Amino acid sequence: MDNSQPQHTNRQYEEELRGLRAGLLKMGGLVERQIADAVESLVERDSEKARQTIARDAEVNRMDIESDERCIRLLALHQPAARDLRFITTGLKITTDLERIGDNAVNICERALELSEQPQLKPYIDIPRMAAIAQSMVNDSLDAFVRDETALAEEVIGRDDQVDALNYQIYRELLSYMAEDPSTISRATQILFVSKYLERIADHATNIAEMVVYMVKGRTIRHMDKKTVRP
Numbered sequence: 001m002d003n004s005q006p007q008h009t010n011r012q013y014e015e016e017l018r019g020l021r022a023g024l025l026k027m028g029g030l031v032e033r034q035i036a037d038a039v040e041s042l043v044e045r046d047s048e049k050a051r052q053t054i055a056r057d058a059e060v061n062r063m064d065i066e067s068d069e070r071c072i073r074l075l076a077l078h079q080p081a082a083r084d085l086r087f088i089t090t091g092l093k094i095t096t097d098l099e100r101i102g103d104n105a106v107n108i109c110e111r112a113l114e115l116s117e118q119p120q121l122k123p124y125i126d127i128p129r130m131a132a133i134a135q136s137m138v139n140d141s142l143d144a145f146v147r148d149e150t151a152l153a154e155e156v157i158g159r160d161d162q163v164d165a166l167n168y169q170i171y172r173e174l175l176s177y178m179a180e181d182p183s184t185i186s187r188a189t190q191i192l193f194v195s196k197y198l199e200r201i202a203d204h205a206t207n208i209a210e211m212v213v214y215m216v217k218g219r220t221i222r223h224m225d226k227k228t229v230r231p
Contacts, residue, residue, distance in 0.1 A: 013078050020070050020091050021146060027063040027098050028142040032135050034060065034105035035201060039131040042112035042194060043124045050109040050116075060102035067095040090215040094145065097204040101138060104197040104204075111190045111197075121177065121187040130166045130198040133159060137205035144212045153216075156209040163202035170195045 034053055041050035071092045074080065080088055137156050144153040174188040 013074075016070065016074055016078075017084070017087070020067065020074065020088070023063065023067050023070060024091055024094055024098070025142060025146065027060065027067060027095065028138060030056075030060055030063065031098050031101045031105065032138055034102050035108075035131055035135045035138070038105040038108035038112065039128055039198075041109055042115065043128060045112075045116040045120070047113055047116050050112045053109045054106050057102050057106045060099060064095050064099040068092060071095075086215045086218065090145070090211045093211055094142075094208050097207050098138075101201050101204045104201050107197045108194050111194050115187060115190050118187055121184055121191065126166050126170050126173075127191070127194060127198070130163055130170075130195065130202075133163050133166075134198050134202040134205065137163075137202055138208075141205045141208035141212065144209060145215070148212075148216045150213050150216050153209040153212040157206050160202050160206045163199055167195050167199040 034056065037049055037053045040046065041053060071088050074088050075085075078084075137159055140152055141156045143149065144156065171192060174192055177184045178188045
């Protein structure tokens with residue numbers, strides 16, 4: 001009789017699962033910093049911080065590759081089922097969203113570099129507010145992932161409406177600037193891009209939260225009306 005420990009409960013397997021979780025959290029922490037530094041470089045017109053943030057994206061990309069390789073190795077070597085399978089496949093998708101969040105932070109830095117060479121159009125008020133909400137969504141969606149907290153994931157999904165509202169508010173305000181003074185069109189357009197990048201970051205955080213609900217409950221809520229997410 002074979003008394004060996006089952007493959008799916010051996011120590012190495014559990015350590016690899018913990019490594020995947022830790023790697024995703026570390027990557028999430030880095031992209032949160034990327035968001036904060038990107039917006040700070042814009043608001044403070046700090047070109048050096050913008051360039052440093054762009055350079056740091058290589059680290060985000062490295063973590064993305066490492067996480068993907070860890071997930072594929074777990075799938076290939078251990079053939080997980082049920083809850084573990086959903087956890088690992090969710091991890092694969094989360095790395096993609098985190099990498100794209102990092103890309104959007106780079107895009108903000110590129111606009112910050114361009115805007116720093118021109119007179120400031122207006123004080124930045126709603127952009128930092130958008131960034132703070134989007135950053136908190138990234139943090140909380142990953143927290144929900146680690147803690148299997150579907151209630152927190154659903155709260156993150158609901159918070160996306162705040163970002164969308166601010167994005168629309170910025171759009172309306174900048175549209176009025178451009179209509180009144182055509183010389184502001186270039187700067188206003190660049191700020192509109194920043195607002196759109198932040199809106200996309202919030203969308204990626206929402207994707208992560210939706211995947212958490214799937215991972216825990218086995219229920220797909222993507223493309224559903226937000227009002228119907230809660231049972």
